Amino acid sequence: MANKRQLFAIAALFAALAFVPLFVTDSYIRHLFIIAFVYAVIASNWNLSLGHCGVFNFGHLTFFGIGVYTAAIASKTFGINPWIAMLLGGGTAALSALLLAAPVARLKGIYVVLVTFAFSQLALQLVLSQSQITGGAEGMVRLPFLQLGSYSFLKDFKFGYYYVGLLLLALSCLFLAFLSNSSFGKSLKAVRDAEDYAAARGISVARQRILALTLSAIFTGIAGGFYAIYLRVASPEVFGFGTLSLALSMVLIGGVNTVFGPVLAALVLTFATEAMAGLQGFEDARFIVIAVAMILVLRLAPEGLVDLLGKLRLPVRPART
Template structure:
């Protein structure tokens, strides 16, 4: 186990260093843009895994939390004049507040009823955004949202160099926080509720309170990612609530592997590049989602636990072969 843990730690360290070096070797602004979007989706997918994979809550309002972060940040930055850095943080808290509202009926429900309530909430938020067009821009969206800044540095003229590192920092911080949460006593309790609810409750685990905390925690990082998303693109659109967005991010969770924070991150990077690459092919913009669906089915057939289960298996196999080579 120690060797396996060291192997994972070493691999993560290599990937972090590689992530830091990407802008040094990749100068094309579009490729940097794809990395930035994949980091945003990675945060949303990994956060969704906290409530879906670890807590076992079939929460289909997760992308709505992302949209809440988008519009809460855009509105406070543009209409109230709040500094974009603080507006991003406000987007995270607004998404957590929305999750707390959703949790009120959800924590006591089971199965398909959770799906119906959370999906209805997502549609409610989208309709609210569309109807309040005087503030949100309605179906036309909100444009010219103020962006982040640093003294003496212009984020708009550096070919997305600064945006890349902000997105990467948010990704690393989110990953560290999520890993800490799932390894804590809180993480053990929500997994116990997921695996055997009756036994967990009999051991004194408060089901409603733990599920509430799982939803609020996952929504905070999602809202933070939504805040950065609108600050980066400077546009807020109701398209963030579309079913295509839901299906794409959900595919990242399933392909990467549930109950695996790292898996959805890698799947987000892979599927973002594949999806955007296919979108640039003539007459294939809509068909790309079909290929993503096919890729998801193939992965789930051959790797039911997702791509995230492949790396530990390879490291374990390598560890088992090492003593035989020494002999």
């Protein structure tokens, strides 16, 4: 279980984030926070299969993309309420993860990477080929926006979307923290660290891997649905390698053995990459800078940024797993 200092630091972080829109009125800064929340959900849920279960699922961003297109098609083509469309994104993402997990559960090493990468390419080709439904390479635009009664989220300078994104992140973190500290979470770590020993103790390795992949897709798909409804766009770019590499860097820099490490890394890297994009000469080199930062963090603190903060005697230390 996380110690009291870690819980206090986490509570303080979310409390501070809750007050941000009251002091930051610039809609672009709020936009960056919203994007950071989405990335934080993606990275922290990827950590469930990668960090806690040891399955290198290279198709995790596919669950996000499936959530994006589910919400887009459901809301625009079928006229489903955007709030429900976002939740449907989580359902279809979990279903696709279940289908992917069946062949992956008994594979190891590079074969897992190859199968999951092939799955992501299959999903991308499906989106591109079914242009009458998905819009093909041009995507889908002008998706319905969120409303709460008579209140429209479209003209409030991203105030409402900010809190929806923050709530989504908070619920995702609570979900992951519960799983991580449950007997199920401990069984995932046993599968990761000593597969043969776990099997000898009666743990079904294949079943735990299937559950880990499926559960990691739920909030990832909902985040994809929120992303589509927020930007009012569904584009094949969500399946791109750039998005995948950025999310992976958040997992590795934040810490693969923590729930909240990727969240902290997502906030830092989202604003850092945006700041470097505005500096002359760093427009394209920013990703090299992130790669170097990832190497340095992993060299100094293999357990990630949160562990590094602990070594610096800051009041955040990761829960050991």
